[in-house]
Amino acid sequence: MQGVYLKFFMTELQKHNGELLYEWLLEQAKKMGIPGGSAFRAIAGYGRHRKIHEETFFELAGDVPIELSFYLNEMQAAQLLQLVKTEKLNLFYVKSQAEFCCNEE
Template structure:
């Protein structure tokens, strides 16, 4: 089956409407019928500004990179992206076609 893999990049410190942004995105995806989503915290990373964020003893909370991932159909991907745009949430993302199935 043809599906879409959609991944967003954000940090722990990002919030929207009083919630952590990753929770907000997951809740809205679920409300739109997306079959599943996951959030992964990175050990280290850097973004467009080049600042390295790492998990160390001295790292301030909320600075670590997160990835929010979904495998969904194209219409659901467009709907989720439209929701983020309507809320004026600007997140870097990747989207590409994938094959899904069961063995």
């Protein structure tokens, strides 16, 4: 199947309307009928603001990078990106063409 691989980048503690942003975005995608999404927690990283985000021994809750990934069709990708725009979320994302399938026996 042909589609889109859409990846959003944020930090673990980023919030939207009082909820963790990655959890909020996953829930919105689920409500939109997007078949699945995954959040991946990084060990460390930095972005456009050049600030290193990492978890250290002395921190109880780190603010590490989160990568939120979806495999979806073009229409779903457009709807999700429109939601991000409507909600005025300042998120970096990568959108690329993808071929994907599920080999069920």
